[in-house]
Each structure stands twice: as structure tokens, then as C-alpha cells.
Amino acid sequence: MSEPAIFKAKALIAKAQHIVVLTGAGVSAESGIKTFRAAEGLWEEHSIEDVATPQGFRNDPQLVWRFYNERRRAADIATPNPGHIALARLESLRLLRQKIKSSSAPFMILTQNIDGLHQQAGSQNVLELHGSIWLVRCTGCESLRDDYPIQLPVPPRCDECGSLLRPHVVWFGEALEEAVLAQAEKATRGADLFLVIGTSAVVQPAASYPFMAARRKIPVIEINLEKTPVSEIATLTLLGKSGDILPKLL
Ligand code: BJW
Ligand code: ZN
Numbered sequence: 001m002s003e004p005a006i007f008k009a010k011a012l013i014a015k016a017q018h019i020v021v022l023t024g025a026g027v028s029a030e031s032g033i034k035t036f037r038a039a040e041g042l043w044e045e046h047s048i049e050d051v052a053t054p055q056g057f058r059n060d061p062q063l064v065w066r067f068y069n070e071r072r073r074a075a076d077i078a079t080p081n082p083g084h085i086a087l088a089r090l091e092s093l094r095l096l097r098q099k100i101k102s103s104s105a106p107f108m109i110l111t112q113n114i115d116g117l118h119q120q121a122g123s124q125n126v127l128e129l130h131g132s133i134w135l136v137r138c139t140g141c142e143s144l145r146d147d148y149p150i151q152l153p154v155p156p157r158c159d160e161c162g163s164l165l166r167p168h169v170v171w172f173g174e175a176l177e178e179a180v181l182a183q184a185e186k187a188t189r190g191a192d193l194f195l196v197i198g199t200s201a202v203v204q205p206a207a208s209y210p211f212m213a214a215r216r217k218i219p220v221i222e223i224n225l226e227k228t229p230v231s232e233i234a235t236l237t238l239l240g241k242s243g244d245i246l247p248k249l250l
Pocket of ligand 1: 025027035036038114130204205226240243
């Protein structure tokens, strides 16, 4: 990746007052978390319909829980990589620099990831679009808990009402939480720079946010190993690992 591109990206970041960052599985790849759509990715080993849809869970909750128990184990041993840490540092520098109070935050991460690694790296303003692997929801009484052991019994049942528990994540065909959608759209409308990092940008509605920003003529910087649909509208596409590129942008 060329030095002039890094220089241009740094200049856009220095000028921006309201940075919104959309992240995907690629940002956690260097922490040892599998992505979805790569060769040897999660969707090569598992059928999407079986493990990431409400119908799949209804048909075989044991299979789905074995999948999420394995993901909980992987997320538990993972630690933030230099990409996560650079984003957290960028946010803290922005908070120090913020001079005027504004209704839009100076820095916000919209993550499709459920692993919690941005928060573990110290990022404060993180919106989890697809939920969290650490939250478990009761399909009966809707109670939400984060204090279950890393490996749950298969399938787990609610202490309160005995109903089946499910991971608090968003599967295909399920709507994102309304409050989450509203916050993501508000942040995107208030952004004056949009970064898209480590996502194939094919899953809606997350993939639509960089396009919304581009329609408002906001610069969009993409960081990915390869080109994606976002590359068509990006001001800059920086090809490479986010853990290598992000620290260079500070
Ligand atoms: C690196 C790297 C390194 C690797 N450095 N880069 C409009 C049009 C068409 C379809 C739809 C539409 N609206 C809705 C849909 C349907 C569907 C959808 O989008 N389908 C498309 C796939 C066709 N969307 C939904 O169903 C959504 N729901 C919805 O819209 O509901 C509407 C509704 C309203 C009212 C009632 C009912 C419904 C929900 C989508 C939920 C997605 N869920 C998952 C699972 C979450 C839980 C879990 O993690 O288990 O989310 S699927 C999976 O994909 C996961 C991810 O968050 C998501 C995105 O994947 P991501 O992060 O992009 O990963 P990859 O693997 O694809 O890409 C990794 C990238 O990183 C690659 O580009 C690499 O090159 C790169 N990379 N190493 C930098 N080191
Ligand atoms: Zn319950």
C-alpha cells in the first residue's frame, strides 16, 4: 500500500470532526477470530441456514449452541490486535481534542462483530449492530444475562422460566434493534468522515451506511485485504491488514 495513500488518509482524519467507523470480521482476524466468507471461514464450515437463522435454531438448537459455544471459546481467548488498539487510541485523542459540545459524537464505531474486542481495547462509543456473543436471551421471558459460563450446557435453559436460551445476536431474517438502527443512522447522518474496515460489505443494513455517507459527499476510507462493493464509492481504499494500516494512521 502506497505512502501517498496513507498520507491522504491521515489528512482526511486530521480534518474530520465526526468520524464514524464501520467494522467487520476482518478487524478481528488478526486476533485469531475467524471471518465468515473467506476460504476456511465460518460459512465454509457451517451452513448459514442451519446456524444463523431463526428457523435453524428452531430445527436444531443443539447444533446452533455448539457453534456459539465454539465461538465463545475463541472470543474468550482472543485479545485486541493493533487495529483495535489504534481505533481506541484515535477515539481518546479525539475526545481530548473536542472543543465544542455537539449533538454528534467525535468518534463512533458501528461494529458488526459480536466479540467485544473493540470495548476490550478501550473504545468507548461502540454500537454492536449484530448483538453480543456474551449476552444470552431467554426465548420465553426475554431476560438478558451476561453471567453465564463461557461454555453453556447444550442447549441451555432459563433459570427463571425453563424456556430455551439463545445467543443475543442478530440472525438473517431478524430485524436489528430499533434503537440500534436509529443510533447508527443518526451517527451516519452526522459524520463528516466514514471509515469502513474489514467487512465484505454485503450484509444489510450495515453495508448501506457507507453508501449513505457517500451520497452526502462525505469522504469514505476503506481498509481491507481486497476490494469490496464499497471500493466503488470510496474516496480511498487502503489494501492490507487493518492491524498494519490503522496504527500508521494515528
Ligand atoms: C480483512 C482482514 C484483515 C479479512 N484486515 N480486512 C437488502 C437487500 C438484500 C438482502 C437484504 C436486504 N435487507 C436485508 C436483507 C437480508 C439480509 C442480508 O443482508 N442478506 C445479504 C447477505 C444478501 N439481512 C438481514 O437479514 C438482516 N436483517 C434485516 O435486515 O432485517 C430486516 C427485517 C425487518 C423487519 C422484520 C424482520 C427483518 C440481519 C443480518 C444479520 C447478519 N448476521 C450475521 C451473524 C451475526 C451473529 C454472529 O456473528 O454469529 O452477522 S451474518 C455475518 O455477516 C455476521 C457478520 O456481522 C456479517 C458481516 O460479515 P463481515 O463482518 O463483513 O465478514 P466477512 O467474512 O464477510 O468479511 C470479512 C472481510 O474482512 C473481507 O472483506 C476480508 O477481505 C476482510 N479481511 N482479514 C483487513 N486482517
Ligand atoms: Zn426465561
